[in-house]
Amino acid sequence: MRLQGKTALVTGASGGIGQGIVERLATEGADIIVAVHTANDAAQETAEAVRARSRQAWVIVGDLASATQAADVVNRAVAAAGRLHIVVNNAGIEVRAPFWDATETDYDRVLDTNLKGPFFLTQAFVRHLRAEGRGGKVINISSVHEDLPFPHFTSYCVSKGGLRMLMRNLAIELAPLGITVNNIAPGAIQTPINRKLTHDQARLDALMAQIPLGRLGQPADVAGLAAFLASDDADYVTGTTLYVDGGLLWNYAEQ
Template sequence: MKLQNKVALVTGSTQGIGRGIAIRLAKEGADLVINGRHDDDQARETLEQVRAQGHRVCFIAADVAEPANCYRLVEQAVEQMGRLDILVNNAGVQKHDAFLEVSEADYNQVLNVNLRGPFFLSQAFARHLRDTERGGRIINNSSVHEELPFPNFSAYCSSKGGLKMLTRNLAIELAPLGITVNNVAPGAIETPINQALMNEPEKLAGLLENIPAKRLGQPHDVAGAVAFLASDDADYVTGTTLVIDGGLLWNYSEQ
């Protein structure tokens, strides 16, 4: 139980990778703040699965695209749980559009959720740790596309590239406060966001040809890496990206 007596906030944790991360952190002993945009069946299911691990858990609805919501989310999390020790910036969106067709609205949505949200959540979280004179962990869910071009997803790649540099910069600025800042960068993970791909056998087969491990990743593959970065075992790890992709990044080629 490496995270006993720790409290973690995981954004976008009502399904997919975020849910997997929340459950794994609970298994490691942490109390959890679950977050999503709506208090719905998915949120309640995540709450029940985390509660089944025997730890405290609450849900706070907030759209992290807006800085005011980021501040409110951290404030309410501290009010309900007493403190925060770990922030996992997991919430993310992507939009498929050729660069020449991308709308301002879609660009704003992707950048606001994927980059502005982590920026202001990390700021609010770090201020909380500074004011309570404690160290902590910030872990961002980035993507192999912080490195790997992804045609027709230019806004998404821009957001993840920005997140990579934000992580490096915050690692330097926040190190004197005892706060580590790292990314995990998943490759192709079997989650609802990839449901369309999984329903197209030819495209899926082409992708698997690019993955040396010959399988899609699972949420628990990412969650294990997050649990490590959240633990004392990673106390000297900061400013880096841990790639979780079955070898995809260094074996990829456009068909």
């Protein structure tokens, strides 16, 4: 087990990609902080899935759109688990709107959750590592839309493009501290957020025609890469985006 003795904090951990990452990291031996926006049964079920793998789990609730609460999530995680080794910034939202109809409220919701949250949560994590004189791993779950335009989701693309530059900058700045920073950019993954797509056969067929591997991704496809980046096997990997998209990015054309 590559992550034996490590503790990972995963945001947006109660479903979809986040839950898949939690379960894979626990299988690899990590104890897990299940960080969620709202306390709910799904968060507890995710924690129980970790415990079923003979690892420890804690559920911590906080609104990552608030810099104060993002830092508090890390501080409470350290108080609960003793120390942190890995942070996975997975929590994210998207709001569909034509550019001319996008509101300031929706823009702020998306940017605060997708970009400000990872910024300040990572900052608190880095302060913890510096205080202990240790390195660590930061893994951001980005999107192919850090690179690929996505009409009607401009705020989402802006947030993911910003996350790419945050990753690149921190990879350089934090390297002397032994902290690696990388992005995972999923393409079309079969999760609850894509439920409408999977029930619209025409849209699904059009998308599938643009995925060279011929299928939607699964949370496990992303989780396996997260486990690698969290492990010692990836100690010399930093400052990069790794795509998990079945070849979509270089084969995509807006319909």
